[in-house]
Amino acid sequence: MWWKYLTGAAMAGVIVAAFMLPAPQIQIGDASRIFFFHVPAALAGFVAFVVAAVYGAVYLKTRNLVADRRAAASAEVGLTFSTIALISGAIFANVTWGVFWNWDPRETTLLAVLLVYAAYFALRQAVGHPSTRARLSAVYILLGGVAAPFLFFVLPRMYVSLHPRDTLVSGGGEFAMTLPVGLTFGAAMVTYVLLYLWLFQLADRAGRIKEELDYQREHVL
Amino acid sequence: MSSNYMVMIVTLISWAGLFLYLLKVERQLKKRERQ
Numbered sequence: 001m002w003w004k005y006l007t008g009a010a011m012a013g014v015i016v017a018a019f020m021l022p023a024p025q026i027q028i029g030d031a032s033r034i035f036f037f038h039v040p041a042a043l044a045g046f047v048a049f050v051v052a053a054v055y056g057a058v059y060l061k062t063r064n065l066v067a068d069r070r071a072a073a074s075a076e077v078g079l080t081f082s083t084i085a086l087i088s089g090a091i092f093a094n095v096t097w098g099v100f101w102n103w104d105p106r107e108t109t110l111l112a113v114l115l116v117y118a119a120y121f122a123l124r125q126a127v128g129h130p131s132t133r134a135r136l137s138a139v140y141i142l143l144g145g146v147a148a149p150f151l152f153f154v155l156p157r158m159y160v161s162l163h164p165r166d167t168l169v170s171g172g173g174e175f176a177m178t179l180p181v182g183l184t185f186g187a188a189m190v191t192y193v194l195l196y197l198w199l200f201q202l203a204d205r206a207g208r209i210k211e212e213l214d215y216q217r218e219h220v221l
Numbered sequence: 222m223s224s225n226y227m228v229m230i231v232t233l234i235s236w237a238g239l240f241l242y243l244l245k246v247e248r249q250l251k252k253r254e255r256q
Contacts, residue, residue: 019229
C-alpha cells in the first residue's frame with residue numbers, strides 16, 4: 001500500500017516541478033510543459049500493452065483464466081493512457097502546428113493503436129463462452145503486442161513528421177535536456193508507470209469480483 | 222498570480238481528487254473481497 005501513497009506524492013511533486021521549472025522548450029514556451037504529461041502517458045500505455053501481450057502468451061501456455069483477466073485489465077488501462085496521450089498530443093499540436101489533427105504519422109499510428117485495442121474489447125464482448133473468448137483474445141492481444149512497438153516507435157520514424165524526435169537525445173546522440181528537466185521527466189516516467197500498476201491492480205481485482213458475482217448468479221441463484 | 226500558477230493549482234487539485242477517488246475504490250474493493 002505504501003507505494004500507492006508514494007505515487008500520489010510523486011505525482012504532486014512532478015506537477016509542481018513541471019510548472020515551476022523554466023519551460024523545457026524556449027520557442028514554444030509554457031505550452032511545452034505538456035511534454036511532462038504527454039510522453040509519460042504514451043510510455044505507460046505502451047507498457048500496459050506489452051504486459052497485456054505477456055499475459056496473453058501466459059494464457060495460451062497455461063490456459064489459466066486469471067491470465068486472460070489480467071490481459072484485459074492491462075489493455076483497459078493501456079487504452080486509457082493512450083487516449084490521454086492522444087488528447088494531450090492533439091492539444092500540443094494545436095499550439096505548435098495550429099490544428100488539433102493533421103494526420104501526422106505519430107498521430108495516425110497512435111490512433112491505429114487505439115483502434116486495435118478498442119477492437120480487442122469488441123472481440124471480448126462478441127464471444128460468450130469464457131474459454132473461447134480467452135483463447136481468441138489471447139491470440140489477438142499477442143498480435144497487438146507484436147504490432148505495438150512498430151506502431152509506437154518504428155512507423156512514425158519511417159515517414160516525414162512534424163512531431164519532435166530529438167527531445168530526449170539530440171541528433172548527435174547526446175542528452176538534450178538540462179539536468180532539472182531531465183530529472184523531472186524521469187520522475188514523471190516512473191510515476192506514470194507506478195500509476196499504471198495501481199490502476200492495473202484495481203482493474204484486475206474488480207474483474208475478479210465481477211467473475212465471482214457472475215458465477216454466483218449462474219450457479220447459486 | 223500568473224496563469225502558470227493557476228494551471229498548476231488546478232492540475233494539483235484535479236490530481237488530489239483522482240487520488241482520493243482511487244483510495245476510495247481501493248477501500249471498496251477491500252470490503253468486497255472480505256465478504
